[in-house]
Amino acid sequence: RKEVEQDPGPFNVPEGATVAFNCTYSNSASQSFFWYRQDCRKEPKLLMSVYSSGNEDGRFTAQLNRASQYISLLIRDSKLSDSATYLCVVEGRGSQGNLIFGKGTKLSVKP
Amino acid sequence: DAGITQSPRHKVTETGTPVTLRCHQTENHRYMYWYRQDPGHGLRLIHYSYGVKDTDKGEVSDGYSVSRSKTEDFLLTLESATSSQTSVYFCAISESRGTSFDTQYFGPGTRLTVL
Numbered sequence: 166r167k168e169v170e171q172d173p174g175p176f177n178v179p180e181g182a183t184v185a186f187n188c189t190y191s192n193s194a195s196q197s198f199f200w201y202r203q204d205c206r207k208e209p210k211l212l213m214s215v216y217s218s219g220n221e222d223g224r225f226t227a228q229l230n231r232a233s234q235y236i237s238l239l240i241r242d243s244k245l246s247d248s249a250t251y252l253c254v255v256e257g258r259g260s261q262g263n264l265i266f267g268k269g270t271k272l273s274v275k276p
Numbered sequence: 277d278a279g280i281t282q283s284p285r286h287k288v289t290e291t292g293t294p295v296t297l298r299c300h301q302t303e304n305h306r307y308m309y310w311y312r313q314d315p316g317h318g319l320r321l322i323h324y325s326y327g328v329k330d331t332d333k334g335e336v337s338d339g340y341s342v343s344r345s346k347t348e349d350f351l352l353t354l355e356s357a358t359s360s361q362t363s364v365y366f367c368a369i370s371e372s373r374g375t376s377f378d379t380q381y382f383g384p385g386t387r388l389t390v391l
Binding site for chain 1: 311318334379380384385
């Protein structure tokens with residue numbers, strides 16, 4: 166299994182749709198998980214951290230399933246402004262383990 | 277937004293020339309990172325720093341060196357640029373690591389083209 170794997174998309178959805186992204190990771194010892202958002206030709210920005218109990222921030226819900234080693238991001242009531250690439254980020258291996266970034270899933274929300 | 281700047285923002289250079297990219301932060305964060313981002317790859321860590329004069333290699337460190345003489349500045353040097361180093365380079369900072377990772381905040385990026 167690759168360290169962090171995401172469906173590259175693109176996901177093309179109409180405004181108002183609900184869309185879900187999944188991400189799998191290989192390091193069972195990982196303790197830190199994030200979703201970042203990256204707009205075209207811009208830097209990645211933190212969307213939300215992912216906690217064991219799951220967490221919600223407005224229209225965005227993140228879930229963690231440690232047993233299956235996957236993370237999900239649910240976006241409800243999609244807006245045009247949600248169009249971006251969503252990066253799954255997981256703590257890497259080793260005592261100096263750093264963050265491992267997935268290649269991203271591209272979302273395009275259409276009117 | 278976190279106070280991170282990168283310079284230059286765009287650079288075109290020739291194969292074999294040395295190139296230095298600068299990352300400057302005003303947040304006084306301990307950790308600083310250099311990543312590269314290429315189509316078909318996620319962000320890949322080049323080098324990182326955990327304090328002044330304390331640096332370590334990342335996943336793709338060959339052909340790169342770094343220096344951190346002040347908390348606020350982290351320099352990335354391509355000793356002899358090659359076309360394979362054409363990429364977008366992002367600097368990131370984080371306050372601490374501890375038992376779990378703090379958020380990393382990214383600079384605006386530097387687009388480097390090596391001809």
